Amino acid sequence: MSLIDSVSLPRSFRLPRVDGLIQWIVPLAIIAIWQVASVTGFVPTRVLPAPSDVVLAGWKLLLSGELVRNIWVSFWRASIGFLIGGGIGFAFGLANGLSQLSAKLTDTTLQMVRNVPHLALIPLVILWFGIDESAKLFLVALGVFFPIYLNTLHGIRTVDPQLIEMGRIYGMSDGELFRRVIFPGALPSIFVGIRFALGIMWLTLIVAETIAASSGLGYMAMQAREFMLIDVVVLSILIYALLGKLADSASRVLERLTLSWHPAFQKR
Amino acid sequence: MQTALRTSLPETELADRANFAPQARIVREERPVQTSGLPLSIRGLRKSFGDNEVLRGIDLHIPVGQFVAIVGKSGCGKSTLLRLVAGLETIDAGSIGFGQDVQPEDIRVMFQEPRLLPWARVLDNVEVGLGRDRASSDAHARAEKALTEVGLVDKRDQWPSVLSGGQKQRVALARALVSRPRVLALDEPLGALDALTRISMQRLLERVWRDQGFTAILVTHDVSEAVALADRVLVIEEGRIAHDVTVNAARPRERGSVELAGLEGSILSHLLSADDRT
Known part of the structure; x- marks a missing residue:
């Protein structure tokens, strides 16, 4: 007994700290190898600048205020586009999940539109909106709409009908039934939609900003390419990666908070 | 607590039984103190799903506070009967009455799944x-x-x-x-539990029923559960009540006693003979 205690206790204390670090081993190793390869001249700096050069470029842009401004512009576009597209997708998902009439009326149309790759609309969008903000917001919103629509709809349709019957037996009104049974039941699926949508959000924004923009991270990368500033190009790409990871982490935290009842989130 | 349960019946309930249930012949000594139950009168009840007539005219009276078990082969309509009593399905023909106006809170259902x-x-x-x-x-x-x-x-x-x-x-x-x-409808609530948990749940059910005095209707495929818990066991065959068996054994009942085993055997033979005929 005492032997088991003395073995298992330090283990359980050590594990979380190792877990936190373990995910950073691979990225850090890649950066280290990359730095060595650049310094030794194995990789020419015209192909890929050393990590230290990228950091330096980032520092310069940070001091000039350009970096913060561009990140802010991109972040703003991403969030507003996400809110608009996600909001509309959620609304349609709710309507079509709850009402047969609404589903019959709009679902076929939405499924047809879904099969058009939204990035194929860029030429049309530029003709409509120019390279205005609304062009980027439109594209992001359109891209984000479908994963949220589909997963909200799926979530609502797959709520356990036995629970809905139970709610009715116990005298829940329609509003209560939605708030206490249908919405919480659909939530795990809605989160899947949100995480898909976040990925599409960044992808759409990058493409839109590199093709038609006068500010933002994508624009910064394209400008840098014009002037052969390869360190800035790499920096922009890394910042995209970081922002994407950040958005994903944020949705995970939200998921953890709202789905604490779910067996999958009760491990720790 | 237990002694309090053994007090005599209130007059209203005696009247109830005299009026509605001369055929039931209940001679249980221990009655719940609170008679919060409702009587149940079912007349000419029919229900079809499409071309399939599930219930073909059920006439049934359940006096206040009685514990009734309904057994039958799967598909005989026992669950449908329960769902009609609980108001979960619409009635095709006939009536279900509770002797007075009821509130939704007066009738509760428990399913096989906890939900x-x-x-x-x-x-x-x-x-x-x-x-x-x-x-x-x-x-x-x-x-x-x-x-x-x-x-x-x-x-x-x-x-x-x-x-x-x-x-x-x-x-x-x-x-x-x-x-x-005032009425508790139980649709195989213990069907998914293991044998030991089942027995302790049966005891719990019996205890709360005796404490609270509601009318209980239990649908089960387990005949031994039916005779262990119920005052009366109904056997349903092809949408009709084929047998109405009164269980007079005193409570608390001893599971596996000769008396209960005999009853269980005779009900089972009813069920099996129906099987042979078809």
């Missing part, structure tokens, strides 16, 4: 059972009391997913009982 909300804590799940009284100030206290009755008050703040199958069903029972129903 707890996974995203609500145990106590909140029980509060759901209060129906329109959910918003009242004593909702918490009442839910806690119901949980105490099923012995799970210490789990009040847990998620349902951490409970065992038997515990979930006890929470479902607390939810059904929290509004003090």
